Amino acid sequence: MSNAPHFDIDVPTFWADPYPALAKMRKETPIAFVPQLGSTVFTKRDDIFTQEKRIDVFSSHQPNGLMNVLMGHNMMRKDGEAHMTERQAMFPAVSPRTVRDTWVRQFQAHADRILDELTPKGEADLCKAFALPLSAECLKDVTGLTNMRYQDMDAWSQAMIDGIANYTGNKEVEARCHAATAGIDAAIDDMIPVVKKHPNTSILSVLLASGQNMESIRANIKLAISGGQNEPRDAISGATWALLTHPEQLAVVREEKAKWIDVFEEYARWIAPIQMSPRRVAKPWTYHGVDFEPEDRVFFMFGSANRDEACFSDPDRFDITRDTQKSIAFGAGPHYCAGAFASRAMVADVALPSLFARLKRLRLDEREPVRIGGWAFRGLLNLPVKWGAG
Template identity: 90%
Template sequence: MSNAPRFDIDVPAFWADPYPDLARMRKEAPIAFVPQLGSTVFTRRDDIFTQEKRIDVFSSHQPAGLMNTLMGHNMMRKDGEAHMSERSAMFPAVSPRTVRDTWRRQFQAHADRILDELAPAGRADLCKAFALPLSAECLKDITGLTNMRFQDMDAWSQAMIDGIANYTGNKEIEARCHAATAGIDAAIDDMIPVVTKHPNTSILSVLLAAGMPIDSVRANIKLAISGGQNEPRDAIAGTIWALLTHPEQLAWVTGERAKWIDVFEEYARWIAPIGMSPRRVAKPWSYGGVDFEPEDRVFFMFGSANRDEACFSEPDRFDITRDTAKSIAFGAGPHYCAGAFASRAMVADVALPSIFARLKGLRLDQSAPVRIGGWAFRGLLNLPVLWDAI
């Protein structure tokens, strides 16, 4: 049992809004054992920034972890050379050059097509009508699974996310996750002969070309889907909402007095789509007055780190002029998000400028409230809007 100070939470309330509890922990117990999560959580930015890099202590290798058992052993759950070799094999598919030369053009084509279909309607839930299909269509290209429907990409991603965050052991959630991984395996099987005959820059193609064992190929594609769908989807919808609720900042960026990339980086700090990263304690360790024992579970709370008062002035405020250099929305150590370049391009270069240019008079639909949820993964659940249809 951890000797960290105990901090109890109400799980539904924490899911609805974790920030008040996280702020109390940062102030009163920055490293705390939360019995409802069965984990010791780190909440301060500098503690997370330094300790996430101690892979000899806080290991990503979690053989019995939910991600391994449900999705296969991917590079996120490996450390050292095992991690770096698989990361290097994937890099050609998500490198800055590939994003610039290949994916950005395809991202824009998807956005234009979706907005062409959407524009005459005059109203929509942009989570479902724009953020979801755009993220999914882009991810189909990146993974190489162009034989999937965008609806399946999103549903299967969500099922895996729910599965790997299923710390209460809900059997229905587990069953949905298994169904999703089976669907992805079938899609991979269908596309292997296609990309073998016609190689491209997709993750499936480059991993096969690198000679990666098929079980690792499957596991890493599932990893790309589990994070590569919800993160940009939630960032697209969330950033649109943030700008619509901060019209003066929207005017700055549409008037070219601020950059879209600054909007994206501030949103990812303010409401980090990935709010937590789990680790397994690999050896006895003491830090911050807390003793850690092998096999203890630790959560690095990125969503808390990015609202740390020691690093950000008025951290609960959305401010696109803020210096976000200390944000760790994409991680801090060797497991820094491999898809960060693609995510930035999808959101900042394509989605945001495209939607505000195309949907004139875009505004919130006040007849329905916007709902937000999650703590391990956090994002908008809906985004009802109106615009001036042409």
């Protein structure tokens, strides 16, 4: 175990709002062992930015980690050549060119269809009525699992996310995760002969064409689903909420003094949907006076890094005009999110401009409070809104 100073947290409070505790850690103990999480956490942006690249020390290869055990050995849990080989095999499905030439058009079609059905209603929970189905329908196309219902895509993604963040060992959470991975395996089995007969730019199709073994294909598709659903889903609903609660920022966009991509980048900095990335210590290491031993567990807290006072002025403020270049919402090292281009397109090119163009006089429904939670993954739990007259 590392000899980092201990920092105790109240887990329910940390889940509800981790930022006060993280700010205190950045100030007092930037590298701290948190007994309640069983891990040493890095909270400063520059420490994470440099040490995440030290894959010889802080390894993504975690044979006994929850992600490996529950979802299979995917490329996120591999380092070096093993990681790059699988990443390059997936790249044709999520490259900037593929996103521009194929996915944006399909993303827009899904958004238009969902908004056609939603617009006459005048009120909804946008998490469930727009962000969730849009993200899931887009992800069905990108993964190649178009045989799934969007409801299953979301539920199975959430079950895997809950499973890999289940550091307290809740058996019900583990069981839901196993059920989700079984459902995804069945969907993959059904679609293999379809994409072999009719190849396309989906992840399943390009991985099959690359010759990647089926165990890795299954694991990497589960990886794409676990992050590819919640991150854009939570960014869509979260960025919408941020603009509705900061009308002066929405005015900046509408006056064309900022772009929708600025909204996305600032929201991802302000409330990173993926707040943390775990690592396994591979060899003895000393950093900033803290000694690490092999098999220690480390959490790189991206959500904390993105509110580091040393890198961002007034970091708790949502400001779409700020310089977000130092944000590491998508990671900083070789494991930089492979789906970042698709996520940006879905949220900034399609979801946000379509939503605010179609739902006139969009506003919060004050009859129900907005709820938000999570420390490993963080997002809105609901977003009750109204639009139109009244």
